Amino acid sequence: MSARDLNCEEVIERLFDYLDQELDAQQAADIDRHLHRCRDCFTRSEFEKRLRARVAAAGTASAPPRLQRRIRHLLDQFNGDESDTTR
Amino acid sequence: MSLASPFTSVPTARPQRQRRDASGAAMKFRDAAQRRQWFEQRLEPLLDRLYGNALRLTRDPDDAEDIVAEAVGKAWTRLDELRDARRFEGWLFHILTNTFISEWRRRQSRPKPAPGGEPPTPDDLDIASFTLFQQLHQPFLLWWASLEEQFFNGLLQEDLQRALDSLPDPFRLAIVLVEVQGYTYLEASRLLGVPLGTVRSRLSRARGLLQKQLWEQAREAGVIADQGRPGQGGSPP
Incomplete structure (x- = not known):
């Protein structure tokens, strides 16, 4: 496929596919080129990127000490079971 | 040669596409x-x-x-x-x-659906077209006075978690799998057992719902005042 000049409407329509890395290399390059020269679409893209970064950060939370103890205990149990079966 | 962008891009963290495993021999441990x-x-x-x-x-x-x-x-x-x-x-x-x-x-699969798992109402059907950017963007304001900056500065992580948690299950799962965990659309469709097109439409509506929820929360908290006009007393940092 060859390079294509996209208009703003086409870029906004594909913006989330672009940010989700769902486009092929040529389609992504077409959007890159448009964002390089169009301030409005670039601003929109940056806004969505910032918001997505905040959404992604919602996937981190301090694991409670209780969970850490539970996992240690679980692994101790597995270790014990494995030792039993090798005796 | 590649040209530098005339605009400044904000570096943002994004979930990495993870390789789940490879083929080959199993790992060996001494004991x-x-x-x-x-x-x-x-x-x-x-x-x-x-x-x-x-x-x-x-x-x-x-x-x-x-x-x-x-x-x-x-x-x-x-x-x-x-x-x-x-x-x-x-x-x-x-x-x-x-x-x-x-x-x-x-x-x-139980007869009674889990809370939050109800199908969306018809009112939600045009929700995918809602964008926070359109509500906030005012092209002629300096960046420090912009509603976008006010919004991001006032957006707490717990606000975002609350907004995510408020989404109906099918939409929340689509957005968590793709935006938090970094799954591709195809991987998400396989995990959820739904067609690719369903993942796309759920994602689109999930984003609309999430952004609408964040918009409403920001207005309730006074981060965005007076129907989208900037709050009083804003001054440059």
């Missing part, structure tokens, strides 16, 4: 102690993200602990199936997600 040490060394730095992901999937701290513990137990017992040590992280998160989805599907 049980070495196996345990290897496992714990890799698990420990991932625990906060495992729990955070589980919390976004389940919306409940106790359920989140349960699925993390279950996933860790499965990973430990199946460790001999892991072919590439570098893919431990992606492999473990995939086990976590599968653990949750199996349980979620089991609950969905």
Whole structure:
């Protein structure tokens, strides 16, 4: 496929596919080129990127000490079971 | 030669596409102690993200602990199936997600749907067209006075978590799988057992719903005042 000049409407329509890395290399390059020269679409893209970064950060939370103890205990149990079966 | 962009891009963290595992020979450990040490060394730095992901999937701290513990137990017992040590992280998160989805599907198959799992109402059908950017963007304001900056400065992580948690299950799962966990649309469609087009439409509506919820929360909290006009007293930093 060859390079294509996209208009703003086409870029906004594909913006989330672009940010989700769902486009092929040529389609992504077409959007890159448009964002390089169009301030409005670039601003929109940056806004969505910032918001997505905040959404992604919602996937981190301090694991409670209780969970850490539970996992240690679980692994101790597995270790014990494995030792039993090798005796 | 590539030209530098005339605009300044904000560097943002994004979930990495994880390789879940590879083909090849299983890993070998000298003894049980070495196996345990290897496992714990890799698990420990991932625990906060495992729990955070589980919390976004389940919306409940106790359920989140349960699925993390279950996933860790499965990973430990199946460790001999892991072919590439570098893919431990992606492999473990995939086990976590599968653990949750199996349980979620089991609950969905019960006669009474789980809270938050009801299908969206017809009023939601045009929600995909809602964008925060359109509400906030005012092209002629300086950046420090812009509503966009006010919004991001006032957006607390718990606001975002509350907005995510408020989404109906099918939409929340689509956005968590793709935007938090970094799954491709195809992977998300396989995990959820729905067609690719359904993942796309759920994602689109999830984003609209999430942004609308954030907009409403920001207005309620006074971060955005007076029907989208900037709050009084804004001054440059």
